[in-house]
Amino acid sequence: MHFPFILWDLFLxxxxxxxxxxxxxxxxxxxxxxLSFSMSKKxxxxxxxxxxxxxxxxxxxxxxxSQPEDDFRAYSDKDEPAKIxxxxxxxxxxxxxxxxxxxxxxxxESEQEKKEQEKKRGFIQTPDAGSLLDAAPAMLSLLGDLxxxxxxxxxxxxxxxxxxxxxxxxxxxxYLWSIISVLGLYRANIYFEPCFEGYRLDGDLAARIKAxxxxxxxxxxxSLRDRRIRLLLKEIVGWA
Amino acid sequence: xxxIGLLNIxxxxxIRDAIxxxxxxxxxxxxxxxxxxxxxxxxxxxxxxxxMLIVExxxxxxxxxxxxxxPMEEILELAPSLKMVxxxxxxxxxxxxx
Numbered sequence: 001m002h003f004p005f006i007l008w009d010l011f012l013x014x015x016x017x018x019x020x021x022x023x024x025x026x027x028x029x030x031x032x033x034x035l036s037f038s039m040s041k042k043x044x045x046x047x048x049x050x051x052x053x054x055x056x057x058x059x060x061x062x063x064x065x066s067q068p069e070d071d072f073r074a075y076s077d078k079d080e081p082a083k084i085x086x087x088x089x090x091x092x093x094x095x096x097x098x099x100x101x102x103x104x105x106x107x108x109e110s111e112q113e114k115k116e117q118e119k120k121r122g123f124i125q126t127p128d129a130g131s132l133l134d135a136a137p138a139m140l141s142l143l144g145d146l147x148x149x150x151x152x153x154x155x156x157x158x159x160x161x162x163x164x165x166x167x168x169x170x171x172x173x174x175y176l177w178s179i180i181s182v183l184g185l186y187r188a189n190i191y192f193e194p195c196f197e198g199y200r201l202d203g204d205l206a207a208r209i210k211a212x213x214x215x216x217x218x219x220x221x222x223s224l225r226d227r228r229i230r231l232l233l234k235e236i237v238g239w240a
Numbered sequence: 241x242x243x244i245g246l247l248n249i250x251x252x253x254x255i256r257d258a259i260x261x262x263x264x265x266x267x268x269x270x271x272x273x274x275x276x277x278x279x280x281x282x283x284x285x286x287x288x289x290x291x292m293l294i295v296e297x298x299x300x301x302x303x304x305x306x307x308x309x310x311p312m313e314e315i316l317e318l319a320p321s322l323k324m325v326x327x328x329x330x331x332x333x334x335x336x337x338x
Binding site: 165166167170173191193196 | 255256281282285286287
């Protein structure tokens with residue numbers, strides 16, 4: 001006689017647990033989340049902070065800080081070929097090892113770098129260009145759905161950028177302003193300043209975003225019904 | 241009533257990256273004009289080609305964009321940083337790099 005009672009208790013516990021789980025998931029999907037962040041980059045130093053809140057309760061907040069030494073090293077590595085190309089010191093070319101021995105050494109290094117990069121990449125594979133093109137319309141509609149489900153309460157961006165070539169800087173500036181006009185962000189405090197003095201990327205970015213997780217999740221599930229998106233995901237994960 | 245200030249135009253002379261054409265290196269000198277408000281905000285920019293320096297092995301010559309020959313001194317006066325390019329070309333001629 002005791003056996004059915006235990007089963008009934010187990011059934012009740014399971015029902016209660018699943019109901020609680022559904023309620024928690026529903027609450028998480030329905031309540032509006034607020035993400036606010038600000039970031040500024042001056043030279044190699046990046047500073048900023050972020051805060052995730054829901055119903056005026058802070059869930060997580062932190063600071064974004066870059067390591068100036070690492071950045072400096074990255075800058076100097078990146079700038080090295082440019083310096084050589086500028087030819088401030090031609091003798092330096094021979095010193096650095098642009099001869100045959102140098103090129104062999106560089107080849108070995110590049111192979112090692114490739115292997116390291118592959119290790120770092122893990123299970124994520126580069127998708128085929130054809131399937132990427134096939135999935136592009138579906139991805140664009142997903143992006144549109146995601147953007148519609150996010151509400152920008154505050155957006156301000158001030159960017160000062162420069163490329164190696166003044167003409168390319170001017171062209172890039174034109175592209176950026178075109179994107180702003182296409183997105184209709186006139187009222188937002190967005191400003192791009194071209195810098196014609198060489199490589200440069202400085203600026204400030206601040207945004208406050210409000211979103212209910214329900215709509216992005218719904219958009220993702222809707223997009224997963226598309227065969228092309230599923231195929232692309234399989235290729236990225238390496239199941240195809 | 242809001243007052244409308246005159247816009248300032250700032251001109252800069254810059255050199256484009258070298259364009260390779262067979263054994264020649266072409267350096268284009270451009271003028272970059274920036275349209276700035278009173279608050280120093282850039283509201284527009286445009287780039288105009290002015291002259292070209294061609295470095296062809298041992299030969300170096302320049303011409304203005306309207307097709308006129310240009311003495312070397314004149315293009316160096318226009319863009320003094322081209323001197324570095326010329327010095328570098330001379331340096332390359334002297335050191336044979338594999």
